Each structure stands twice: as C-alpha cells, then as structure tokens.
Amino acid sequence: MPLDYSADEIVVSPYSKLAGIYDDVMSHVDYKQWARYIQKMILKWCPEATRILDISCGTGSLLAKFDSNRYRLFGFDLSYNMVMEAGRKIRALQFPVSLWCGNMKSFRLKNRVDVVVCLYDSINYLLNFEGWSRCFDCVFDSLNDRGVFIFDICTEKNSLKYFRNYVERKNRNQYQYLRASKYNAETNVHTNRFEIAFNSGSQKYVEIHQQYIFPANEVFDFISKSKFKKLYAYDGFTFRSAHKNSLRIHFILKKTGT
Numbered sequence: 552m553p554l555d556y557s558a559d560e561i562v563v564s565p566y567s568k569l570a571g572i573y574d575d576v577m578s579h580v581d582y583k584q585w586a587r588y589i590q591k592m593i594l595k596w597c598p599e600a601t602r603i604l605d606i607s608c609g610t611g612s613l614l615a616k617f618d619s620n621r622y623r624l625f626g627f628d629l630s631y632n633m634v635m636e637a638g639r640k641i642r643a644l645q646f647p648v649s650l651w652c653g654n655m656k657s658f659r660l661k662n663r664v665d666v667v668v669c670l671y672d673s674i675n676y677l678l679n680f681e682g683w684s685r686c687f688d689c690v691f692d693s694l695n696d697r698g699v700f701i702f703d704i705c706t707e708k709n710s711l712k713y714f715r716n717y718v719e720r721k722n723r724n725q726y727q728y729l730r731a732s733k734y735n736a737e738t739n740v741h742t743n744r745f746e747i748a749f750n751s752g753s754q755k756y757v758e759i760h761q762q763y764i765f766p767a768n769e770v771f772d773f774i775s776k777s778k779f780k781k782l783y784a785y786d787g788f789t790f791r792s793a794h795k796n797s798l799r800i801h802f803i804l805k806k807t808g809t
Contacts (some may be wrong), residue, residue: 557639558693560746560755568747568756570632572726573610574640585670586616588788589701593666596782596803597699606655606686607673611637614648625664627653656685660693667694669702672799675741675762680773691778693808700779700804703787707764709798710734710741725750739764767793767800779804 569576593600601623605614608626610633617624626648628634634652655669656677667690671779677683690700717732729746743760772779785791787799 559753560757562757562759565758565760566630566633567758568745569745569758570610570630570631570636572728572747573633573636573727574612575721575723576728576730577612578631580671582612582616584788585613589613589668589670590618592701592785592788592789592801593699596805597666597697600698602662602664603666603668604664606653606667606669606690607671607676608650609671609673611640611648613668613670615640615644615646619647621742624648625650627651627658629654632741643694653756656674656689658689660694663698663737664693664695665698665735666718667693667700669700672705674702674705674763675704675764676760676764678740678761680765680769683773687777687779694729694806698806699782700806701801703801704767704770705741705762705764705799706797707734707736707739707769708796710764711736711752712798714741729792734764739766767797770800770802774802774804777804778806780807 587594602624603617603624605626608614608628611626614624614626624647628637629649629653634650637650641650663685674683674686677686694700698799711734715734716730719730721728726749726796727748731744733743734741741764745758745760746755747758782803782805784793785801786793786797787801793800
C-alpha cells in the first residue's frame with residue numbers, strides 16, 4: 552500500500568529520515584506516564600539513585616519528563632539524527648541532560664551511574680543474545696555497586712494482537728508517511744516499513760526497522776545466566792508479576808557481588 556506520491560524511492564538507514572517526524576509519529580505515547588512509572592520503580596528498588604542513563608534515548612522525550620531536580624540525567628542513541636532532535640528539544644526546554652551518540656553494545660562511561668534504562672522495547676533491536684550479552688556487560692560495568700538496570704520487551708502476544716498486519720497513514724502540511732507492520736511468527740521477526748515523503752522534495756524515503764521478539768522464557772533464562780540479579784519482572788505499567796498474556800514486560804535487574 553504505497554504512498555499516493557509520485558517520487559523516486561530511496562532506502563535509507565533506520566531513523567535517518569524518521570527522526571525529524573518521530574515525535575509526531577509517536578504523539579500517542581504518554582511519556583509523562585512512562586516517566587512516573589519508571590521513577591516509581593527507581594524509588595522502590597534504588598531509592599538512593601541520583602544518576603540515570605537512558606541507553607536508547609531517541610528524541611529525549613522520556614528524559615525530558617524525569618525529575619531533573621532529583622536526578623542527574625544522561626542519554627545516548629545509535630542514531631545521530633535522533634540525538635540531534637533530542638538536543639534541540641532539550642535546549643528548548645532548558646532541561647539539564649547530557650546527550651551523545653553511542654551504541655548500546657559497545658559503550659563505556661567515565662563516571663558510573665546508579666540506574667540504566669533501555670525502554671520502549673529498544674532492546675528488541677538487538678537481534679540475538681550475543682548482542683544482549685555485549686549490552687549487559689556494558690551496562691554492568693557502567694553501574695555503581697547495587698545499581699539497577701530497567702528494560703522492557705514487547706512479547707509475541709503484542710505483535711500478534713496489534714501488529715500482525717498493521718497499516719498507518721498520516722498526511723501533514725510538510726510531509727506524509729505510511730507505516731506498515733508485519734510479524735513473522737516463524738522467524739520471530741517484527742518488521743516496520745516506513746515510507747516518508749516531504750512535500751518540499753521529489754523523493755520517497757523508505758526505512759526498514761526490524762526487531763526480534765524473544766520468547767519470554769528465553770529472556771528469563773538469559774537473565775539467570777547473566778551477572779545481574781533479577782529483582783522483578785512486571786506486567787507492563789503495573790507492579791504485578793508478568794504472565795503468559797503480558798503484552799509488555801518490564802525487568803528490573805540489580806548489580807550485585809562487586
């Protein structure tokens with residue numbers, strides 16, 4: 552179902568063109584609610600925390616909702632364009648956040664933090680547990696003793712319920728886009744195809760985003776073999792235990808034994 556737009560199609564890397572319209576695409580997300588929920592977790596499991604790092608910060612919408620009077624905030628993202636958008640947002644809000652471009656599989660901090668978060672199923676972009684292992688090692692080394700790692704995953708239930716064959720189209724004054732989502736239950740790969748056309752140009756840009764939807768039991772097994780201690784796995788946006796029908800699971804892990 553292509554855009555109604557006569558344009559040359561150019562395939563570009565994920566978030567290179569989407570970054571500029573990302574906040575509009577994600578306007579349905581209540582980042583204030585997300586921030587409240589995550590901060591409740593932090594107060595429960597790491598009440599002494601003063602430094603938080605978001606290792607997949609996107610355009611900084613979540614960081615901008617955290618309590619900057621309580622926490623020193625840091626964030627990075629793999630996409631340079633997303634970080635640039637985050638920087639513009641943070642400067643406009645005069646919000647104290649340190650931002651940079653980085654890879655969640657290969658980062659090091661000069662000074663450790665108390666909490667690392669990786670949210671909105673960003674970790675699902677790591678397509679195998681080898682990538683997870685590299686990420687977990689970086690997070691572990693970046694945390695202070697008894698620091699916590701909070702991340703979430705989307706489950707297969709979520710992909711099957713909402714995104715098996717999902718299409719979304721928007722037309723704006725300056726651009727139009729189409730998002731087509733598919734989930735392959737045989738390969739566990741969730742694919743989002745974005746077609747973006749700006750009214751000021753003659754090209755149509757295509758971005759292909761892929762996430763691997765790991766079975767929850769495999770994630771639990773992976774965590775049990777990691778350096779972290781699992782504190783809890785919550786059914787998304789609640790403080791109830793995750794279960795077989797959870798659409799999103801939030802994990803809270805603690806750095807111990809150091």
